[in-house]
Ligand SMILES: [Fe+2]
């Protein structure tokens with residue numbers, strides 16, 4: 001049995017049915033995005049498989065907080081108040097300790113899959129996006145359009161998801177400051193790119 005197959009079997013036991021279905025959706029979507037944008041599909045698949053590994057059936061908020069304390073994983077004030085967010089940090093820790101992943105980029109993609117961060121790697125973007133658009137997702141607004149954008153231009157897709165996440169979550173609960181920082185960074189990044197492009201166009205005119 002191959003490594004992925006073993007992992008799938010183990011995760012099927014650890015996660016509830018819906019979480020496991022979502023996990024497979026993220027893994028395959030991430031592999032497709034990887035093929036589209038020049039990342040290794042096996043890496044993206046593995047990161048997708050493990051991205052929610054800390055959302056195991058036997059895990060609750062209290063346990064997440066105590067595991068972070070035990071393993072000296074820093075917890076922000078916002079995470080203290082919204083412990084579900086800790087599954088990203090814990091998942092990255094488990095991927096390394098329990099599932100023996102040594103590829104730092106995979107660990108980092110798991111670490112940042114809920115909020116993103118400024119200056120994300122290709123693999124981090126792929127996992128962040130796959131988590132949002134995988135085929136079992138139903139509740140996010142304008143999903144058909146968002147999916148189409150993500151396969152057309154990865155950064156446009158990222159910006160659109162950050163925008164919709166802030167807009168959508170804003171109605172329900174407060175926003176993790178890191179998500180807001182990621183959004184601000186990529187909006188700024190976009191205008192910087194446009195400024196550079198318009199300067200280049202202008203200089204080509206002369
Ligand atoms: Fe997650």
Ligand SMILES: [Fe+2]
Pocket residue numbers: 022026051052131
């Ligand atoms: Fe997820």
